Amino acid sequence: MKDFVYKCTGCDKTYPGPGPLYRCKQCGEPLEVVFEGDKTISQNGLSDQTMIERYSSFYPFDKTATELSLGEGFTPLVKSRKNADKYGVGWVYFKNESANPTWSFKDRGSITGVMHALETRYKAIGTVSTGNMAASVAAYGARAGIETFILVKNNLPEEKINPIAVYGAKVIKVNGDYGQLYYDSLEAGRELGIYFINSDSPFRVEGSKTIAFEIFEQMGMEVPDHVIVPTSAGGNIRGIFKGFRELKDTGFADRIPTIICAQAEGCSPIAEAWKKDKRKIERIENPETIAHAIENPFPPSGNEVLRMLKSPGGFCVSLSDEEILEAQKDLAGEGIFVQPASATTLAAIQKLQKDSYWTGSEKIVSILTGSGLKYTSVFKKMNLQTYSCNLKELKEQLKEMQN
Amino acid sequence: MKDFVYKCTGCDKTYPGPGPLYRCKQCGEPLEVVFEGDKTISQNGLSDQTMIERYSSFYPFDKTATELSLGEGFTPLVKSRKNADKYGVGWVYFKNESANPTWSFKDRGSITGVMHALETRYKAIGTVSTGNMAASVAAYGARAGIETFILVKNNLPEEKINPIAVYGAKVIKVNGDYGQLYYDSLEAGRELGIYFINSDSPFRVEGSKTIAFEIFEQMGMEVPDHVIVPTSAGGNIRGIFKGFRELKDTGFADRIPTIICAQAEGCSPIAEAWKKDKRKIERIENPETIAHAIENPFPPSGNEVLRMLKSPGGFCVSLSDEEILEAQKDLAGEGIFVQPASATTLAAIQKLQKDSYWTGSEKIVSILTGSGLKYTSVFKKMNLQTYSCNLKELKEQLKEMQN
Numbered sequence: 001m002k003d004f005v006y007k008c009t010g011c012d013k014t015y016p017g018p019g020p021l022y023r024c025k026q027c028g029e030p031l032e033v034v035f036e037g038d039k040t041i042s043q044n045g046l047s048d049q050t051m052i053e054r055y056s057s058f059y060p061f062d063k064t065a066t067e068l069s070l071g072e073g074f075t076p077l078v079k080s081r082k083n084a085d086k087y088g089v090g091w092v093y094f095k096n097e098s099a100n101p102t103w104s105f106k107d108r109g110s111i112t113g114v115m116h117a118l119e120t121r122y123k124a125i126g127t128v129s130t131g132n133m134a135a136s137v138a139a140y141g142a143r144a145g146i147e148t149f150i151l152v153k154n155n156l157p158e159e160k161i162n163p164i165a166v167y168g169a170k171v172i173k174v175n176g177d178y179g180q181l182y183y184d185s186l187e188a189g190r191e192l193g194i195y196f197i198n199s200d201s202p203f204r205v206e207g208s209k210t211i212a213f214e215i216f217e218q219m220g221m222e223v224p225d226h227v228i229v230p231t232s233a234g235g236n237i238r239g240i241f242k243g244f245r246e247l248k249d250t251g252f253a254d255r256i257p258t259i260i261c262a263q264a265e266g267c268s269p270i271a272e273a274w275k276k277d278k279r280k281i282e283r284i285e286n287p288e289t290i291a292h293a294i295e296n297p298f299p300p301s302g303n304e305v306l307r308m309l310k311s312p313g314g315f316c317v318s319l320s321d322e323e324i325l326e327a328q329k330d331l332a333g334e335g336i337f338v339q340p341a342s343a344t345t346l347a348a349i350q351k352l353q354k355d356s357y358w359t360g361s362e363k364i365v366s367i368l369t370g371s372g373l374k375y376t377s378v379f380k381k382m383n384l385q386t387y388s389c390n391l392k393e394l395k396e397q398l399k400e401m402q403n
Numbered sequence: 404m405k406d407f408v409y410k411c412t413g414c415d416k417t418y419p420g421p422g423p424l425y426r427c428k429q430c431g432e433p434l435e436v437v438f439e440g441d442k443t444i445s446q447n448g449l450s451d452q453t454m455i456e457r458y459s460s461f462y463p464f465d466k467t468a469t470e471l472s473l474g475e476g477f478t479p480l481v482k483s484r485k486n487a488d489k490y491g492v493g494w495v496y497f498k499n500e501s502a503n504p505t506w507s508f509k510d511r512g513s514i515t516g517v518m519h520a521l522e523t524r525y526k527a528i529g530t531v532s533t534g535n536m537a538a539s540v541a542a543y544g545a546r547a548g549i550e551t552f553i554l555v556k557n558n559l560p561e562e563k564i565n566p567i568a569v570y571g572a573k574v575i576k577v578n579g580d581y582g583q584l585y586y587d588s589l590e591a592g593r594e595l596g597i598y599f600i601n602s603d604s605p606f607r608v609e610g611s612k613t614i615a616f617e618i619f620e621q622m623g624m625e626v627p628d629h630v631i632v633p634t635s636a637g638g639n640i641r642g643i644f645k646g647f648r649e650l651k652d653t654g655f656a657d658r659i660p661t662i663i664c665a666q667a668e669g670c671s672p673i674a675e676a677w678k679k680d681k682r683k684i685e686r687i688e689n690p691e692t693i694a695h696a697i698e699n700p701f702p703p704s705g706n707e708v709l710r711m712l713k714s715p716g717g718f719c720v721s722l723s724d725e726e727i728l729e730a731q732k733d734l735a736g737e738g739i740f741v742q743p744a745s746a747t748t749l750a751a752i753q754k755l756q757k758d759s760y761w762t763g764s765e766k767i768v769s770i771l772t773g774s775g776l777k778y779t780s781v782f783k784k785m786n787l788q789t790y791s792c793n794l795k796e797l798k799e800q801l802k803e804m805q806n
Contacts, residue, residue, distance in 0.1 A: 070738050071479020071499055078474055082548075096474055099502050101738065103776065124805065135740075143738035145485075147806050154791065163776060165787040166735045170804055176794025188798040192805060332569045335473050335504065335546035337538075373506065373566060373776040384568040388557065391579025395591040401573055402527065402595060403550050 001119045004060040006031040006202055009238075009304040017060070019120050020195050022186055022202065023300075030234075030301045032242065033202045035060040039250045052111060055213050058246060059206065065115050068144055070101035072111055073210050077218040077365070082334060083346065087353045090361040092346075093224065094336060095215060096368050104370035105236060106136035109207030113197030114140045122195040123147060128178075128185050129199070130156050131293055132370050137197055138167035149194060151185055153178050163374075179283075179298050199233030200301040208239020209246065215365055216247055223253045225362040228260040228317075228345040230369050231270060232294040234301025237261055240367070241308050257365075259314035260352075261305055262344035264289035264324060270302050271316035279306060290321045290378055293341035293370060323347040325381055328372070337372035404522045407463040409434040409605055412641075412707040420463065422523050423598050425589055425605065426703075433637075433704045435645065436605045438463040442653045455514060458616050461649060462609065468518050471547055473504035475514055476613050480621040480768070485737060486749065490756045493764040495749075496627070497739055498618060499771050507773035508639060509539035512610030516600030517543045525598040526550060531581075531588050532602070533559050534696055535773050540600055541570035552597060554588055556581050566777075582686075582701050602636030603704040611642020612649065618768055619650055626656045628765040631663040631720075631748040633772050634673060635697040637704025640664055643770070644711050660768075662717035663755075664708060665747035667692035667727060673705050674719035682709060693724045693781055696744035696773060726750040728784055731775070740775035 010029025051073030126149035141148025266289030281302035328343035345366035413432025454476030529552035544551025669692030684705035731746035748769035792800035
């Protein structure tokens with residue numbers, strides 16, 4: 001690997017690379033990667049290269065690891081005139097991360113995490129997750145041909161475990177406090193030589209930077225006014241922030257967007273702390289929301305997200321399950337079926353309209369983090385209507401139903 | 404629309420456009436679109452444009468309909484050294500169509516179908532499908548804001564209907580012969596002004612052409628030696644054939660690949676007719692396979708697929724459920740989780756190795772038609788293993804399991 005350092009997001013203390021480090025030994029806050037090097041953006045078309053090839057100058061990797069790529073990234077940025085008009089803003093764009101190889105944004109951080117593991121000569125990787133990240137790490141571990149451990153909650157139902165286990169990873173159901181498992185896995189990994197690529201680990205955050213790079217390119221080298229990010233552990237929003245910051249630092253962009261952290265009311269530790277103007281998040285005792293993908297009661301990067309929202313700038317919005325469900329249906333009604341967590345972004349646009357926040361010309365990007373196929377239990381709450389008829393009566397039935 | 408004609412794939416009789424036509428009035432065989440015009444391939448990067456913008460010169464549309472795009476196409480072409488070595492061929496490539504907006508190849512034909520409907524001033528669209536196509540047409544109908552009817556089998560379970568109904572289409576369960584429904588829907592649609600974009604309708608076949616165009620571009624303007632296509636109604640394989648033929652006809656390519664039609668043994672009307680050297684397919688009476696997406700007992704484009712396989716060239720392979728399941732697991736073991744129908748392609752590569760068909764240098768493209776998340780009932784047959792432990796014993800458990 002090229003030279004880089006880890007810097008604490010809390011106290012700025014630095015630690016040398018290249019091996020995996022996660023949190024500051026001094027203040028306990030998460031670390032991030034600082035890589036100094038000449039950064040360029042390719043003049044090639046987006047898909048002539050893999051995602052990592054295209055943005056390689058933003059990373060300290062020696063190799064571009066084309067053989068690890070499953071075609072992650074380069075997801076669609078879908079323009080919505082309908083929602084822009086409905087909410088009285090300039091443009092709404094949906095960054096549809098469900099078009100990734102395992103159908104969520106996690107693939108971006110999984111490939112950078114696995115690349116770091118391989119360049120620092122690890123023989124095994126792992127993660128702690130119950131959903132998108134577990135499937136993603138299992139897939140990239142399989143692609144790399146490296147031993148892969150996936151630690152999940154003890155009570156995770158079969159229907160959630162199967163789409164993870166299918167990739168051939170070693171899936172372990174761990175009985176005990178799930179929040180503690182994040183920290184214990186890092187500890188065990190350090191001793192046993194297993195690189196745990198958990199939610200907000202520095203090299204996973206590095207992967208999420210590419211969301212910012214792609215938005216910038218897809219908008220014609222322009223920075224949107226607002227970017228709304230469903231937020232759980234805090235790794236993805238940190239990566240998106242960092243991506244825009246690097247575009248500004250390197251002179252490609254002249255500013256960074258206002259970033260909006262979207263959480264579910266039933267589990268909003270960051271939004272709660274933001275509202276009370278606190279510097280530290282507090283654990284949510286009984287989280288409950290349909291947006292399971294962002295149901296993290298004590299986000300390990302929560303404090304750093306609070307710091308980022310103060311400077312360079314942004315704020316929090318929390319949404320009720322009703323608002324989320326409504327937004328999920330609205331998105332499907334425009335052809336995009338996402339998981340409930342992703343729908344918080346459109347719900348936030350609506351809520352901010354009610355609060356008269358929008359001025360009328362904003363360009364807003366919603367990050368749609370994952371596919372609706374991953375959380376089908378939500379259908380029970382939707383009351384979807386169907387009709388029926390006999391084949392002989394088809395014509396009459398259609399005629400009767402026509403507008 | 405620009406001028407184009409429909410030509411019968413069976414008897415070459417032509418019919419003028421622009422309205423929707425499906426089958427020859429003379430011989431009953433499916434029609435295809437013939438559009439004469441100067442064709443170009445853009446020098447822009449793949450994702451600087453929508454799929455239809457990029458390949459617009461291959462279509463008679465007046466508009467590029469950017470506002471209809473959900474980001475379809477431009478799916479990854481994933482190289483597999485592992486499978487190439489395992490089966491003794493030059494390269495195996497996976498064209499991963501699950502990275503489309505509704506997670507299957509159907510989105511390509513849905514956008515071209517909806518564009519045709521709009522340019523010929525239809526106010527309503529529909530389709531007959533129980534899976535991928537239903538969700539896709541519902542999504543693009545929603546995106547276009549056009550009335551959309553989805554006709555499904557009467558006994559389709561809720562879990563299959565919900566991901567279709569979520570897009571807000573009018574879903575009708577039709578009690579009666581499902582094969583007949585294909586024809587009756589076209590008839591009813593003609594009378595009522597509903598454009599049924601069914602499986603092998605000419606403008607859906609037009610969408611599948613882009614799979615060939617993209618493969619050609621992603622391989623550096625090179626034609627692969629073999630392309631393997633899971634085949635049901637026959638629309639997709641026809642489109643891929645047509646795409647390569649148009650690349651050759653326009654002088655971009657100097658040849659077309661050998662196309663392999665992959666079917667499941669439990670429902671292989673085309674492969675059966677091929678084996679017996681017949682010119683017409685016969686209906687399969689009791690189809691049964693885990694590859695539900697290609698379980699069509701009487702494919703409406705079956706005879707045309709037989710004609711195409713004779714000239715310009717190709718052949719059929721049929722695979723057992725065991726072979727399909729094994730290949731599905733092998734694909735997941737490389738990080739790509741597909742539905743069983745898609746796994747027929749890798750199973751075919753294996754089967755052809757057993758038959759000593761490969762010579763050692765072939766470049767083979769497998770078309771992976773849709774996401775594994777769509778057919779989760781197959782997990783029951785997989786016997787996926789998991790482990791469990793208490794949090795306190797995590798380190799010991801990991802140590803014990805390490806390679």
